[in-house]
Amino acid sequence: xxxxxxxxxxxxxxxxxxxxxxxxxxxxxxxxxxxxxxxxxxxxxxxxxxxxxxxxxxxxxxxxxxxxxxxxxxxxxxxxxxxxxxxxxxxxxxxxxxxxxxxxxxxxxxxxxxxxxxxxxxxxxxxxxxxxxxxxxxxxxxxxxxxxxxxxxxxxxxxxxxxxxxxxxxxxxxxxxxxxxxxxxxxxxxxxxxxxxxxxxxxxxxxxxxxxxxxxxxxxxxxxxxxxxxxxxxxxxxxxxxxxxxxxxxxxxxxxxxxxxxxxxxxxxxxxxxxxxxxxxxxxxxxxxxxxxxxxxxxxxxxxxxxxxxxxxxxxxxxxxxxxxxxxxxxxxxxxxxxx
Amino acid sequence: xxxxxxxxxxxxxxxxxxxxxxxxxxxxxxxxxxxxxxxxxxxxxxxxxxxxxxxxxxxxxxxxxxxxxxxxxxxxxxxxxxxxxxxxxxxxxxxxxxxxxxxxxxxxxxxxxxxxxxxxxxxxxxxxxxxxxxxxxxxxxxxxxxxxxxxxxxxxxxxxxxxxxxxxxxxxxxxxxxxxxxxxxxxxxxxxxxxxxxxxxxxxxxxxxxxxxxxxxxxxxxxxxxxxxxxxxxxxxxxxxxxxxxxxxxxxxxxxxxxxxxxxxxxxxxxxxxxxxxxxxxxxxxxxxxxxxxxxxxxxxxxxxxxxxxxxxxx
Numbered sequence: 001x002x003x004x005x006x007x008x009x010x011x012x013x014x015x016x017x018x019x020x021x022x023x024x025x026x027x028x029x030x031x032x033x034x035x036x037x038x039x040x041x042x043x044x045x046x047x048x049x050x051x052x053x054x055x056x057x058x059x060x061x062x063x064x065x066x067x068x069x070x071x072x073x074x075x076x077x078x079x080x081x082x083x084x085x086x087x088x089x090x091x092x093x094x095x096x097x098x099x100x101x102x103x104x105x106x107x108x109x110x111x112x113x114x115x116x117x118x119x120x121x122x123x124x125x126x127x128x129x130x131x132x133x134x135x136x137x138x139x140x141x142x143x144x145x146x147x148x149x150x151x152x153x154x155x156x157x158x159x160x161x162x163x164x165x166x167x168x169x170x171x172x173x174x175x176x177x178x179x180x181x182x183x184x185x186x187x188x189x190x191x192x193x194x195x196x197x198x199x200x201x202x203x204x205x206x207x208x209x210x211x212x213x214x215x216x217x218x219x220x221x222x223x224x225x226x227x228x229x230x231x232x233x234x235x236x237x238x239x240x241x242x243x244x245x246x247x248x249x250x251x252x253x254x255x256x257x258x259x260x261x262x263x264x265x266x267x268x269x270x271x272x273x274x275x276x277x278x279x280x281x282x283x284x285x286x287x288x289x290x291x292x293x294x295x296x297x298x299x300x301x302x303x304x305x306x307x308x309x310x311x312x313x314x315x316x317x318x319x320x321x322x323x324x325x326x327x328x329x330x331x332x333x334x335x336x337x338x339x340x
Numbered sequence: 341x342x343x344x345x346x347x348x349x350x351x352x353x354x355x356x357x358x359x360x361x362x363x364x365x366x367x368x369x370x371x372x373x374x375x376x377x378x379x380x381x382x383x384x385x386x387x388x389x390x391x392x393x394x395x396x397x398x399x400x401x402x403x404x405x406x407x408x409x410x411x412x413x414x415x416x417x418x419x420x421x422x423x424x425x426x427x428x429x430x431x432x433x434x435x436x437x438x439x440x441x442x443x444x445x446x447x448x449x450x451x452x453x454x455x456x457x458x459x460x461x462x463x464x465x466x467x468x469x470x471x472x473x474x475x476x477x478x479x480x481x482x483x484x485x486x487x488x489x490x491x492x493x494x495x496x497x498x499x500x501x502x503x504x505x506x507x508x509x510x511x512x513x514x515x516x517x518x519x520x521x522x523x524x525x526x527x528x529x530x531x532x533x534x535x536x537x538x539x540x541x542x543x544x545x546x547x548x549x550x551x552x553x554x555x556x557x558x559x560x561x562x563x564x565x566x567x568x569x570x571x572x573x574x575x576x577x578x579x580x581x582x583x584x585x586x587x588x589x590x591x592x593x594x595x596x597x598x599x600x601x602x603x604x605x606x607x608x609x610x611x612x613x614x615x616x617x618x619x620x621x622x623x624x625x626x627x628x629x630x631x632x633x634x635x636x637x638x639x640x641x642x643x644x645x646x647x648x649x650x651x652x653x654x655x
Contacts, residue, residue: 055454096462137469217480251474254481258488288474292481299489324475331482 018052019045027053028062035071040080047075047086054093054100063094064103073112081121088116088127095134105135110144117153122162129168136175145176152187159192163201170196170207177214181221190215190228197233202242209237209248216255225252226261235266238274243285246278250289257296263303272297272306280313282320291317291328298335307336 019042022030031053034046050068053059063069075087091109094100104110109131116128132150135141145151154169161169177184189211196208212230215221225231234256237249253271256262271293278290291314297303314336317329366375379385 052451055451055458093458096458137466213477217477217484247474251477251481254477255484258481258484260492288478289481292478292485296481296485299485324478328478328482 017045017048019049021049021053028059028066028068032066032068032071035068035075040083043075043078044080044082044086047083047090050090051086051093054090057097057099060094060097060100060103064099064107069103069107069109073107073109076112076116081124084116084119085121085123085127088113088124088131092127092130092134095131101135101138101141104131105138105140105144108144110135110141110150111148114148114150114153117150117157122165125161126165126168129165129172133168133171133175136172139179142176142179145172146180146183149183151176151183151189155184155187155189155192158196163204166196167201167203167207170204170211174207174211174214177211177221178217181215181218184215185220185224190221190224190230194228194230194233197230197237202245205237205240206242206244206248209234209245209252213248213252213255216252222256222259222262225256226259226265229265231256231262231265231271232269235269235271235274238271238278246284246286247289250275250278250286250293254289254292254296257293263297263300266297267300267302272303276310276313279317287317287320288322288325288328291325291332295328295332295335298332304336304338311336 019031019034021027031046031050034042035050037043037046050063054063069091072087072091075083078084078087091104091113095104113128113131116124119125119128132145132154136145151173154173158166158169158173173184173189177189193208193212193215196204197212199205199208212225212234216225231253234249234253237245238253240246240249253266257266275290275294275297278284278286279294281287284290294303294307298307311333314329314333317332318326320326320329379387
C-alpha cells in the first residue's frame with residue numbers, strides 16, 4: 001500500500017550502463033561533455049545513452065549541429081574496444097538517416113574511418129563497413145570514398161574478410177564503381193569478383209554480379225571483363241536457382257556484351273537458351289535485363305538466326321505490365337527483324 | 341498512609357531484633373580457662389579495626405547517539421473518529437494507472453517504433469533505389485548498345501568509304517596505265533621501223549658479201565693502190581733525191597772540181613737507179629709506215645699531196 005511518506009532513498013537505477021540523461025534540450029550537450037571526459041566509464045555510459053537517442057532523426061540533427069561528429073571522430077582511435085564499437089555503432093545509426101549522412105560526409109568522417117579497416121574487433125569493422133555502405137549510396141559519399149583512396153584496400157579486404165562484411169564491402173564497391181572504375185581495375189578487382197561468383201552464399205553471388213555490372217558499364221571495365229573471361233561464369237550463373245543472382249548476372253551480361261569480343265565469347269558459351277528461359281518466365285525480375293541482353297546478341301547474324309525462331313516469346317513480353325519491359329521487347333523485335 | 345504505617349511497623353520490628361541480639365552474651369570463663377576468640381568458619385579471616393576497603397571504580401559508557409526521536413504521537417486528545425475507505429471509493433487503480441502506463445509504454449514503444457521505422461524507411465529507400473537503378477541500367481545498356489551500333493555503322497561506313505576511295509584510286513591508276521600503255525604503244529609503234537631505218541641507215545644491216553667486199557676487198561684494194569702510188573711517189577722522191585744529189589754533186593764539182601767526183605757521180609747514178617727499183621721491190625714487202633717515215637724526213641713537201649690523196653681514196 002502506498003504510503004504518503006517521502007522516501008529517503010533515490011529511485012533504483014534500472015540501467016547502470018547508461019548515463020543519466022539531462023532533461024529536454026540539455027540532454028545532448030551534456031552527453032557531448034561527458035564524451036570528452038577523461039574517465040573511461042563516463043565515456044562508455046555516454047556512448048550507450050547516445051546509441052539509444054540517435055534513433056530519433058531530430059536528435060540526429062541536433063547532434064550534428066552541436067558538433068558531436070568531431071568528438072566521435074576523436075573517440076574512433078580510443079584504445080578501449082567498447083568505446084570504439086559503440087562509436088562506430090552510433091555513427092552507423094546516424095548514417096541511416098539522411099540528415100546524418102549529409103552531416104557525416106561534410107565533416108569528413110570517411111578518412112577517419114579508414115584507419116578502422118584493420119581493427120581486431122569484428123563488430124567495429126562490421127559497423128565501419130556498414131557506414132561506408134550507407135554513405136556510398138549518396139553520390140557525394142561515393143565521391144568521398146573514392147577520394148579517400150579506399151578502393152584498393154577494400155578490394156584487398158574482400159579476399160580475407162568474413163561473409164557478412166564481404167556483403168557490405170560489395171555493396172560499397174558497387175556504389176562507388178558506378179562513378180569511376182580505374183582504381184579498382186588496377187587493384188585486380190575483376191579476378192577477385194570472379195572467385196566470388198562461385199561463393200556458396202546467395203547474397204554474395206548476387207552482389208558480386210552487381211559489382212561486375214557496374215564495372216562493365218564503363219568502357220575499360222568491359223575490356224577487363226572480356227579479358228578475364230568472366231562471361232562464361234556469368235552465363236553459368238544464369239541457370240542459378242535464386243532470382244537475385246539471375247537479375248544481377250543478366251544485368252552484368254547486358255553491359256559486358258556491348259563489345260564485340262564479349263558478344264562472340266557469349267555466343268561461344270551458348271548464352272541464348274538460358275536467356276530465353278528467363279524471358280519466357282512471366283514473373284521473373286530478370287526479364288528486362290534478359291531482353292536487353294538478347295537484343296545485343298541479336299545484332300550478330302548467328303544470334304539473329306537463332307532468335308528468329310523464338311520471336312513469339314518476345315511477342316508475349318509485349319503484354320507485360322511493366323512499361324520498360326514492353327519497350328525493350330519492341331526494340332528487341334525490331335532488331336531481330338532488321339535486314340541488312 | 342498505608343506505606344507510612346508499614347514503615348513504622350518495620351522499624352519497630354528492626355529495633356526488637358537488634359535488642360535481642362545484644363542481650364545474650366557469652367558466659368564468664370571457667371578458672372583456668374581462657375576465652376579466646378576463635379574463628380570457626382571454614383575460611384579464616386583477618387579481623388582488624390581497619391575496615392576492609394575495597395576500591396571500586398565506575399565509568400560511564402560512551403555516549404550513545406541520540407536515538408531517533410520517537411515519533412511524536414501527541415497525546416490523544418479529542419474524540420476518536422475512525423473512517424474506512426472501501427475498495428473502489430477513492431480511486432480505481434486500473435483506470436488511474438492507465439495514463440501513467442500509457443506514458444511508460446508509449447515511450448518504449450515509440451523508441452522501438454523509431455528503430456523499426458528507420459529500418460523500414462531504409463529498406464523502402466533501397467528498394468526504390470534498386471528499381472531506379474534497374475531502369476537506369478536498362479536504359480544505360482540500351483544507350484551503350486545503340487552507341488555500339490552507331491560506332492559499328494560508322495566504322496563500316498568509314499571502311500566502305502575508304503574502300504571506295506581505294507577503288508577509285510586504283511581505277512584511276514589503271515586508266516592512266518592503260519592510257520600510258522596505249523600512248524607508249526603508239527609512240528613505239530613507229531619505233532621499230534624507225535629503228536630499223538636508222539640502223540639500216542647507220543649501216544648495221546649489211547649484206548655480208550657487200551660488207552665483206554667493202555671491209556676487206558676495198559681496203560686491200562686501196563692499200564694496194566696506195567702502195568702503188570707510194571711506190572710511184574717513192575720513185576719520184578728517189579728521182580728527186582737523185583736529181584738533188586746529182587745537182588749538188590755537180591754543184592760541188594763545179595765549185596771545186598775533184599777528178600774522182602765525176603766517176604762517182606755516174607757510179608752513184610746507176611747505184612741510185614738500182615736502189616730505186618730495189619727499194620720499190622722492198623716497198624712491196626716492207627712496212628709502208630717505215631718507208632714512209634724515211635721518206636717523210638727528206639721529202640715532206642712531196643708527201644703531202646700524196647697523203648691528201650690517199651685518205652680521199654680511202655673515203
